[in-house]
Amino acid sequence: xxxxxxxxxxxxxILVVEDDAVLADLVKxxxxxxxxxxxxAYTGEDGLLFxxxxxxxxxxxxxxxxxxxGVQFLSNYRQKGGMNPVIFVTARSSIEDxxxxxxxGADDYLAKPFExxxxxxxxxxxxxxxxxxxxxxxxxxxxxxxxxxGRVQRAGREVRLQPxxxxxxxxxxKNQDLVFSSSQLIDRVWSFETEATDISVRxxxxxxxxxxxxxxxxxxxxxxxxxxxxxxxxxxKKCE
Numbered sequence: 050x051x052x053x054x055x056x057x058x059x060x061x062x063i064l065v066v067e068d069d070a071v072l073a074d075l076v077k078x079x080x081x082x083x084x085x086x087x088x089x090a091y092t093g094e095d096g097l098l099f100x101x102x103x104x105x106x107x108x109x110x111x112x113x114x115x116x117x118x119g120v121q122f123l124s125n126y127r128q129k130g131g132m133n134p135v136i137f138v139t140a141r142s143s144i145e146d147x148x149x150x151x152x153x154g155a156d157d158y159l160a161k162p163f164e165x166x167x168x169x170x171x172x173x174x175x176x177x178x179x180x181x182x183x184x185x186x187x188x189x190x191x192x193x194x195x196x197x198x199g200r201v202q203r204a205g206r207e208v209r210l211q212p213x214x215x216x217x218x219x220x221x222x223k224n225q226d227l228v229f230s231s232s233q234l235i236d237r238v239w240s241f242e243t244e245a246t247d248i249s250v251r252x253x254x255x256x257x258x259x260x261x262x263x264x265x266x267x268x269x270x271x272x273x274x275x276x277x278x279x280x281x282x283x284x285x286k287k288c289e
Contacts, residue, residue: 061106061176062086066096066122067138068114076109076138079165080172093117097125105133107175109168110155112139112146120153127154132199132212134175138163144246151239151249152256154211158244187222189283192261194219203261213238214257221270221280230277254278 063085067073070091077087088103090096093114099105108126112119123135134156139146142160150158157171187194193202196219201208210218217238229237231247239245254270263269271279 061172062088062103063107063109063172064088064090064096064099064103064105065109066090066093066114066119067109067111068092069111075165076168079169080109083169083173085172093119093122096122100126100131107133107172108135109172110135110137112137112141112150120149123150123153123155127211128209130199134178136168136171136175138168144248147244148246148248148252151213151245152252154213156213156239187219189222189225189280192218192222194222201261208260210257210260214253214260217253218257221278225280226282228273228277228279234278250278 063080065073065076065080065087067076067089068091073089073091077089080087088099088105090099094116096108096110096114097117110119110122114122117125119137119139126135135154136157136159137150137155138159138161140161147158156175159168159171187196191204194215195201196215199212199215201210201215201218217234220234220238231250234250235245239249251272254272257263258269261269268281271281273279
């Protein structure tokens, strides 16, 4: 089995997309102090151009950007297969805004104003996540999940899942017939710094069901009232 490899925390390449030039420069200096290579973009359009030219280990993204908004930017990034962590830094702090950001594919959310030290700590935590997934194929019923390639198929048809959805499905397949509460799923699949809620978990499961075209007659990721969620055992084969 191929071992998990963590990113070198002393040399990550980070893209900061922030229209406030003063704040953007302060974020850059903070991250460079931790020996990261940082690029700045002041509009969503410029940020997308950076993504066409370079590969980044992590994105720091404002919501209120001129032209392409932060949520539109993130949606574009995920739809094109972008898998690396994204942290929102924004003045928008309502639960609805946070839910929308996580549903779009954000990994963390930091409301302005914030301490630069906290941003640095959250960036470090996100970068500790393994960047090389286990080289394996997981099967469940007519689903085939390839974590290392970031894709899932059902009955031979490829289905596009966001990184969080893929990670949650992988977790359930590897832990079949076990019941997990929302908080346990957040601890294991979401970053521990995020403000994800039970709504985030339920929304993610609903999206997985919809994208995999699982109807109500299928027993799939059960919601056990008062207990949590469970994927019924199906004795999947695991191929190294």
